Amino acid sequence: MGGMSYTMTDTTKLSTAECYGIALCELGEEHKDVVALTADLAKSTKIGMFGEKFPDRFFNVGIAEQNMFGVAAGMAKNGLIPFASTFAIFTAARSLDQIHTDICYQNVPVKMIATHAGTSFGQAGSTHHALIDMACMRTLPHMTVICPCDGAETYNAVKAAYDIEGPVYIRINRGFDQVIYKSPEECNFVWDKASVMNEGTDITVIACGSCVFEAMQAARIAASDGGLSVRVLNMHTIKPIDKEAVLSAISDTRRIITVEDHEVMGGLGSAVAEVVASSGKACAFKMLGHQDAFSTIGLQEDLLAMAKIDANGIAETIQEMMHADFEADDAWDDEF
Template sequence: MSEVKKIATRESYGNALVELGKEHENLVVLDADLAEATKTGMFKKVFPERHIDCGIAESNMAGIAAGLSTTGKVPFMSTFAMFAAGRAFEQVRNSIGYPHLNVKIGATHAGLSVGEDGATHQCNEDIALMRVIPGMVVINPSDDIEAKAAVKAAYEYVGPVYLRFGRLAAPVINDRPDYKFEIGKGLTLREGKDLTIVATGLMVSESLAAAEMLAKDGIEAKVINIHTIKPLDEELIVAAAKETGKVVTVEEHSIIGGLGSAVCDCLSEKAPTKVLKIGVNDVYGESGPAKEVLHKYGLDAEGIYTKIKAFA
């Protein structure tokens, strides 16, 4: 059996920017002294005149991006999720969100899988922070193919978009001819009748693996990939909840305010369903190899399987 190809979605982000930059002269990229880590350095090599290093001044970068957008440019401001959503929150809210400007936020190194960088850099709150900003689109792609498609869709969308990317290489799971990315539309990756797993980002591949483990125990789980957390594909989630009767959400993010909360908001209003939220349980992360940290916090296939088995 051939080994599954793995690519970090931050790499996908860099590659997508280069390809889009060739097609669109109005695309500009801003970074906060992290171009090598965020992979926007790829864009800088090809289009140095359209890359702006704002230094370690993320809040200022948000203001610059806002200003550029009013001149007809489509700016992608890039830094770690902790700084994009955390440090620059006020400027993103007031300078980008409030006037509903056409700025794209490329946030890399999100979640526990930042690994050795530790709790200060493991941003498990960014989806919640960005979700609450009126009019902000929030996208968390699951693999290389989806990340590239998301960057293209973000460019084409007129308005603010938050794109969440990871440091850890993720298995490529969307490599098929019929794959189609559409903002606000989830994808059913596996059919099942006993329960529905709604996953996002890095957790999609882990949830698929957990579903295979559950199948060996006679539990058939439907798996849905929600790459767009806002706007949420409520129609797909409600239909799945009615079909299977139980829903499990899986995210590399706090269970407060993220995918799980969005799904519960939807179901409590439109189809009351028993829900189990799997994610970071109101705690900070810690430094360690990414895969070991994910395992300790129950966010690998084994941990997801164990929690769902008890729930099912």
């Protein structure tokens, strides 16, 4: 049932937000317990698509995000599956108390679709940049955190969220996303397993969200310019993280770079670093992202370049990391 089809003239409509709207409408058709809530951002977040189709199951609470998540928690306690949507920074920062206490403490199945994540609404300024949201969400007990790489993967993530127990946070962009997968079926999405986008043995780049496309381009640059074999992992699920994929990268490549449109502290890089540290196995490791700093204002492509998380910045770091030295033998016998 459902699914998406498109022609080349439709690709501009395949943003993460558009595909989220499509998937939510399909869930509404399949499950009568699905309801949707907005904080007066129905058009901007695309949840309005659900409202047009199911007006009796759509609730606009006004510009009151905290109230929206409290209402969603109450609905979930009474057997409904609420999908609540607003900008990522308003979800993680403005509404953290309600998400912490009303949703996570009670472990109720509220599904949060946080749009305009990272610097995807870069021209709106720091008040609308979401650079700390994954750090906030992944520390909350019971929370699942997903950051899809494009529209097709977003479609699958939203569909999967219905069946995932407890609260789910899905982080997507404003729009204008790169198309990586031609269809939801092509990406073979398994919500708690990383996707290998490019095989490689020299170094591993682990990315999420919009940085997955940039990492794939950087791998091509590294192969063309230096003959390097770069593994690219799409770590779409930040919590629970795919430990097996990270451990394989440590053993196989001994060099790891993480890339995210987010603060380096608390997000993807920190999650991977925790796996590396607990493994007891040494590797060269570097986290790319926003380095304990607010981003300046501008278009996302410029902001990614300034943070060195675009293709050129990642390719430059790959070259630097290839100069990292290890002990003479590659055996793990003397490691813990």
